[in-house]
Amino acid sequence: MHDSGALMSNDRLFKIDQLRERNIGKYLPLPQLVAVGDQSSGKSSLLESVTGIPFPHGQELCTRYATQITHRRDTNSFISITIIPGPQASADHKNRVEGYHYEVESTAQLQAEFPDILNKVNICMGIRTDKNPDGDKTFTTDVLKIEKCGPDEDYLTVIDVPGIFRTTTDGVTTTKDRDMVKNMVTRYIKDSRTIILAVLPCNVDIATQEILSLAEEYDKTGQRTLGVLTKPDLVKERSAKASVCSLVMGERKTLNLGYYIVRNRGGDDDENDADLEEREDMFQQEPWSRLPQDRVGVKALRERLQDLLGEITDLAFPKIRAELRSMLLETDEALVKLGPPRQTERQQQQYLVGIAGKFQSIVRAALDADYSSNKFFSEDSAERPERRLITLIVNITHWFNSAFRNTSQTFYFKGQSEKPQDDDIKDNQNTLEDVGRLPSYVSGCPHLANIIVTNWSTDDPKTGIVAWIEENYRRSRGVELGTFSPAMLSGVFREQSRKWPTLTQQYLSMAIIAVHDFIALCLQAACGETDADKITTNRIFDGVINELVIRYERAMGQAMHLVELERERKPYTLNHYFNDNVQKSRGIQVKNYASRHAFTEMHGNPNYRQVVAINDLSKAITDKSNAEHIRDEIHENLQAYYQVASKRFIDYVYLQAVDHHLLSGPDSPLRLFSERWVLDLNAAQLAAIAGENRHITTQRQNLKMKADDLREALKIL
Ligand code: GDP
Ligand code: MG
Numbered sequence: 083m084h085d086s087g088a089l090m091s092n093d094r095l096f097k098i099d100q101l102r103e104r105n106i107g108k109y110l111p112l113p114q115l116v117a118v119g120d121q122s123s124g125k126s127s128l129l130e131s132v133t134g135i136p137f138p139h140g141q142e143l144c145t146r147y148a149t150q151i152t153h154r155r156d157t158n159s160f161i162s163i164t165i166i167p168g169p170q171a172s173a174d175h176k177n178r179v180e181g182y183h184y185e186v187e188s189t190a191q192l193q194a195e196f197p198d199i200l201n202k203v204n205i206c207m208g209i210r211t212d213k214n215p216d217g218d219k220t221f222t223t224d225v226l227k228i229e230k231c232g233p234d235e236d237y238l239t240v241i242d243v244p245g246i247f248r249t250t251t252d253g254v255t256t257t258k259d260r261d262m263v264k265n266m267v268t269r270y271i272k273d274s275r276t277i278i279l280a281v282l283p284c285n286v287d288i289a290t291q292e293i294l295s296l297a298e299e300y301d302k303t304g305q306r307t308l309g310v311l312t313k314p315d316l317v318k319e320r321s322a323k324a325s326v327c328s329l330v331m332g333e334r335k336t337l338n339l340g341y342y343i344v345r346n347r348g349g350d351d352d353e354n355d356a357d358l359e360e361r362e363d364m365f366q367q368e369p370w371s372r373l374p375q376d377r378v379g380v381k382a383l384r385e386r387l388q389d390l391l392g393e394i395t396d397l398a399f400p401k402i403r404a405e406l407r408s409m410l411l412e413t414d415e416a417l418v419k420l421g422p423p424r425q426t427e428r429q430q431q432q433y434l435v436g437i438a439g440k441f442q443s444i445v446r447a448a449l450d451a452d453y454s455s456n457k458f459f460s461e462d463s464a465e466r467p468e469r470r471l472i473t474l475i476v477n478i479t480h481w482f483n484s485a486f487r488n489t490s491q492t493f494y495f496k497g498q499s500e501k502p503q504d505d506d507i508k509d510n511q512n513t514l515e516d517v518g519r520l521p522s523y524v525s526g527c528p529h530l531a532n533i534i535v536t537n538w539s540t541d542d543p544k545t546g547i548v549a550w551i552e553e554n555y556r557r558s559r560g561v562e563l564g565t566f567s568p569a570m571l572s573g574v575f576r577e578q579s580r581k582w583p584t585l586t587q588q589y590l591s592m593a594i595i596a597v598h599d600f601i602a603l604c605l606q607a608a609c610g611e612t613d614a615d616k617i618t619t620n621r622i623f624d625g626v627i628n629e630l631v632i633r634y635e636r637a638m639g640q641a642m643h644l645v646e647l648e649r650e651r652k653p654y655t656l657n658h659y660f661n662d663n664v665q666k667s668r669g670i671q672v673k674n675y676a677s678r679h680a681f682t683e684m685h686g687n688p689n690y691r692q693v694v695a696i697n698d699l700s701k702a703i704t705d706k707s708n709a710e711h712i713r714d715e716i717h718e719n720l721q722a723y724y725q726v727a728s729k730r731f732i733d734y735v736y737l738q739a740v741d742h743h744l745l746s747g748p749d750s751p752l753r754l755f756s757e758r759w760v761l762d763l764n765a766a767q768l769a770a771i772a773g774e775n776r777h778i779t780t781q782r783q784n785l786k787m788k789a790d791d792l793r794e795a796l797k798i799l
Contacts (some may be wrong), residue, residue, distance in 0.1 A: 097395075097798055101402075106795045109409055109788065112402070113395045114239035115387065116270045117310075119281030119293050121245030124312030127346035128281055129242050131358065131380045132387070135230065136193045137242050146209050148266060149226045149242040156231035161186050163199060165206060168223025175208075179224055182206045192228075221259050223266055238391075241276075243267050246292060264296075271300045275398045277390055278307040280337070284326045285316045294336065304338030306394055310383065311343040315364055323369050330377050339390075342383045343373070403799050410792040417785045419612050420778060427765050430772035434760040437622070440608035445752045448472060448600065449745060458607045467516040468599040474516060475593055475745065479736055481513040482589040486732055489540045490585055492578050493547035495721045514538055517592050529631040530598060533638055534591035541581065551716050552709070566712050568652060574720050575653050575727070582645050586735060590641045593740050594634045597751055601630070605755065614778055621771045626755050633751040637743035641735050648731050653723050657730070663722030671714065672699070 101112060115132075117125035126137035126145060135151050150166075163186070165179040184199060186192045192199075201213050207224045210217030221244060244263045250256055271278050278297045282288050297307045311330065317323050328334055330341045345361045362379050364370065376382045424430045444458050448471040453459035459469050467474045517538070554574055560567055602623065609619040676699060680692040706714070744750055763771070 101795050101798060106406070106791060109406075109792070112239065113275045113277065113391055113398055114241060114273075115277050115279060115391075116241040116243060117279040117281050118243060118267050118271060118297070119245060120283075120286075120291060121247050123245060123281045123283045123291075124346050125245060125279075125281045126242050128279065128310055128312060128344060129240050131344055131346050132384060133238070133240055135189065135228070135240075136196060145242060145244045146204075146220060147207065147222045147224055147226055147244065148270070149228065150239060151228045151230065151241075152239045153235035154229055154231045155233065155235050157233060159187070159232035161189070161192050162229045162231065163203075164227045164229070165203065166225040166227050168225070170223065179206055189230075220255055221262055221266075223262065241270055243270060246296075248292065268296070268300070271297060274306070274401065275394060276306065277387065277394055280307055280309050282309060282311055282341075283313045283316070284311050284343070285313055285322070288329065288336065306339075306390070307337060308339050308383075308386070308390065309337045309341035311341055312346055313348075314343055314345055314370065315348070315361075320369075327369050327373060330373050340377070342377050342386065343370070344380050344383055399799060403796065406792050406796050406799070410789060410796065413785055413789045413792060417782065417789060420614060420782050420785070421610070421612075423779075423782060424772050424774045425779060427768055430768045431760060431763075434622075434763075434768070434772045435757050437608045437618070438755055438757050438760050441604055441755050442753075442757075444604045444607060448604070449752070458604070468596050469603060471596060471600045472745075474596050475740065477509075477513040477516060478589065478592045478596065479740065481510045481592075482585070482735075483732055484510060485540055485585060485588075486728055489542055490579070490581050490728065491543045491724065492580050493550055494543045494545055495547060495724070496717060517595065529627065530594070530634065533631070533634050534594050535587055536591065536595075538588055538592070540585065540588075547717065548713065551720075552713050555709070555713060555716065566716055570716065571653055571719055571723070574716065575723060576649050578720060578724060579649050579727075582649060582731070583642065586641050586645050587638070589735065590638045590739060593744055594637065597744050598630070598634070601751060601755075614774065617775070618772065622755060625767070625771050626759070629754055630751045633743070633749065633754065636749075637739050640743050641739035644731060644734050644738065648727055653727065655723065655726050655730070657726045660722050660726045663725060664718050667718045667721065675701075 106112065115129075117129050119125050129135070129151075130137045133151065137149060137151075163182075163184045165182050167176040167179045171179070182203065184202070186195060201211075203209075203226055204211050204214045204217060207222050208217045208219055209222060210220060243266060246264055246267055247255065247260060250260055270276055278301060280291075280293050280297050282291050282293075288294065294309075298304065301307045309329075311326060314323075314326065317326060326343070329336070330343050332340050343365075345364060347361070358380060365373075365378050370378065376386070422429065422433055422436075424433045444456055447453070447455045447459070448469075451470070451472045453470060461469065551574060554577075555566065555570065558567075558570055558573065605622055606616075606619050609615045609622070676694045677692065679698040679701075680694045683691050683693040741747070742750070745752060747753075760768075
């Protein structure tokens with residue numbers, strides 16, 4: 083046995099060797115040798131002669147898949163055998179073949195176990211053979227990979243591909259097989275980094291060998307195709323020998339780089355065959371002895387291959403460099419996408435603090451309606467109104483205000499328009515549409531469903547306030563002289579404000595949904611878009627949801643508390659508008675009465691004047707029955723107080739429940755997910771939220787290693 087690695091001692095390959103050590107071969111193909119030719123032309127045998135590695139040959143009809151032999155420098159010596167799934171392999175098949183792995187210690191062991199190994203590989207790939215009759219295919223694009231590792235291994239990749247064939251055999255090969263094999267071979271020889279060894283047996287006519295035209299097609303300048311003639315020992319006729327010789331001498335220019343002639347091991351396991359030197363003794367004889375010695379035998383071929391590999395490598399460098407560069411770019415991008423590492427407590431904290439910072443800066447801008455500061459707000463804002471939070475809240479508050487004005491009272495007041503303003507209607511329609519468009523996480527959040535309502539409909543007030551007041555008065559009057567008791571006003575006010583709790587709950591519900599949806603979107607934006615980011619988003623959300631719900635409840639509670647204060651306490655106000663209103667409505671009554679009794683005075687005065695007799699005027703107040711008078715008074719007081727109380731109430735609900743408890747107060751739900759919150763997490767909580775899946779850690783390590791390798795490789799080149 084000759085030793086194997088000797089092919090690569092050339093200095094020019096030192097760089098490739100270094101790349102190899104940097105594992106670059108893992109990322110992109112480096113220069114490689116591939117033997118192509120017809121079935122049984124001696125490809126496998128040739129590669130064995132050149133590399134000393136026993137290729138499977140002669141045992142079966144032919145090679146059924148590509149075999150790639152690579153060398154890798156490693157402190158330990160071993161040979162590892164794996165299968166690379168073909169490009170179109172199904173997930174199932176991929177799993178199966180990738181599950182195969184076998185290791186041997188030496189070439190000798192490999193040789194001894196080869197038949198057995200191949201049998202297992204065939205079963206794994208599903209190749210049909212005598213020993214594996216259940217196999218379902220004759221050829222496969224799966225690649226058998228044999229990696230020879232050791233401290234002295236030089237760079238070299240050698241590929242043995244199935245032989246191409248033209249005629250199909252019934253029950254064995256199909257035209258589909260034929261095309262598949264041809265494609266497989268083409269894929270290898272297409273690569274400008276591949277040195278093509280066109281293997282031709284001496285005992286056939288080279289004119290019939292398809293491989294030469296195929297090689298020419300992909301290696302137009304012929305600078306990486308070597309012709310190798312095998313089986314010279316099988317040529318018996320003198321004229322045939324002469325014809326082979328003229329080929330080797332370059333007298334028939336069919337290949338740029340010319341032909342080499344080698345004698346491989348024959349199929350008969352002849353004792354003579356065992357030794358290369360003995361086999362090559364034949365070249366000492368006529369007519370072979372007349373051939374130039376640098377074209378004869380394995381040693382000469384190896385030397386030529388070595389030079390050629392050097393040249394091809396030089397040529398391949400720019401392309402390799404470009405590929406390394408773009409690969410490095412991709413790797414760096416992938417690394418950025420993975421985000422910062424999050425293994426240690428500190429890294430996890432930094433990671434979350436970063437997200438919380440982004441979250442809070444969006445919150446700040448949202449509360450200030452500073453929508454140009456962050457692209458968060460420009461993303462489909464029409465479809466997602468909750469992004470522009472404060473605007474939505476203001477709209478909702480307008481809805482509340484006008485719904486309150488128009489529908490909050492149980493009875494219409496006297497003279498109150500039963501039709502709300504057109505502007506209000508339009509405004510409210512838009513707000514309700516906005517709220518309806520919120521994706522609302524209510525369905526996915528049962529806690530929220532217990533706090534809020536989602537029915538926005540409101541009942542119109544009833545008519546007949548005068549009758550109702552009268553009825554009330556009749557039922558509850560005491561011994562009062564010409565007036566009514568304060569309890570009376572309390573009672574009618576409570577009745578008149580019966581819808582306040584429902585309206586307020588609707589208002590708070592809209593605001594809570596808006597805030598909640600905003601938080602969800604904002605969190606998503608702060609975390610990022612990748613799958614890993616989405617995991618983080620969900621974990622943070624899970625981490626804050628309980629406290630969020632508590633804060634929503636607090637806001638709702640505050641609002642309901644305010645309702646209760648207004649409705650359950652004795653009506654009271656210091657607001658001078660109350661008196662103003664009462665007096666104004668009295669004035670209106672007097673004016674109404676007076677205008678009914680007025681007449682027009684002319685007196686040569688250019689301006690018309692309405693005049694009322696003083697006696698008539700006094701009747702404006704005295705003309706009523708006591709009950710009538712009190713009824714009117716109750717109505718005046720109720721209306722005046724209702725106006726003052728509802729304005730006060732609306733303001734306070736907004737200021738306290740919505741603004742303070744939901745938006746800008748220090749304990750609002752928007753302020754929850756903050757740096758403070760992150761810093762308060764203990765180690766276990768931190769790890770649960772920010773810790774990364776092991777596969778991401780591995781992925782990052784691999785990418786980092788790859789990026790380092792690539793950077794180093796670029797430096798080498
Ligand atoms: P492949 O199908 O192209 O890989 O061809 P193989 O390498 O399997 O060789 C086919 C047969 O030819 C095997 O039995 C080999 O031993 C035999 N063979 C290959 N090269 C030579 C040679 O130079 N001389 C002789 N006598 N037999 C050879
Ligand atoms: Mg073969």
